[in-house]
Amino acid sequence: MNATCKRSKECAKCWLAAVPLALLMTASTSAAIIDVGDVDVTVGDSSVDVPITITTDSSEAVAETTLLVQVADGGPGLGSITGPAITGIDFSNSVWEATTYSTVASTGLAVGDFPQLIQYEVLLDISTGEAVPADGEIATITLDTSGMELGDSYDLRVVNTKGGDSSFSGLSEPTVEDGSVTAVPEPATVTLLGLGAIALLRRKR
Numbered sequence: 652m653n654a655t656c657k658r659s660k661e662c663a664k665c666w667l668a669a670v671p672l673a674l675l676m677t678a679s680t681s682a683a684i685i686d687v688g689d690v691d692v693t694v695g696d697s698s699v700d701v702p703i704t705i706t707t708d709s710s711e712a713v714a715e716t717t718l719l720v721q722v723a724d725g726g727p728g729l730g731s732i733t734g735p736a737i738t739g740i741d742f743s744n745s746v747w748e749a750t751t752y753s754t755v756a757s758t759g760l761a762v763g764d765f766p767q768l769i770q771y772e773v774l775l776d777i778s779t780g781e782a783v784p785a786d787g788e789i790a791t792i793t794l795d796t797s798g799m800e801l802g803d804s805y806d807l808r809v810v811n812t813k814g815g816d817s818s819f820s821g822l823s824e825p826t827v828e829d830g831s832v833t834a835v836p837e838p839a840t841v842t843l844l845g846l847g848a849i850a851l852l853r854r855k856r
Contacts, residue, residue: 682707683706687720687807689830690833691835701794703809720768745789746785757772782821796832805832
């Protein structure tokens, strides 16, 4: 047996030994995705609702949750970027709607305490094993977008905030997809720009 053949067999053995480990690592990783999403707001609109959702391709369930939401770098008092203020949070259409829960604002991070950072907790009766399927809406936040101008864009995040990371009991390392809010032209403005471009092209011909 030559050296190349022997090396190939050894590599094959290593690869086969690594497969169970890879499968084990895959199995222990959460399939849940926390998605803030990218939201466009028309210039001139005074507010926009931003749903934060959770989806999973398995039978995972989520229990007690600490949800932090930050706009840009936290804004006045916490950061340097003044963006849309968070003016409300709503759990009425959330995955927890069908179970017993209460939402409690953490000290100093309720709506209005800081313009661009909030922290809320969803408390369940974990003594009875309450949890809900990790598939649906976590909450909807409302942003004051009245000061946004065309082209303005701000990050929306639920991890790496000035208050820490959101946590979701029952999930093992969920994937978190932060979002953004961006000011776009009114549809009528886009139409006028398009018509103007067409007229200009015809004139050049």
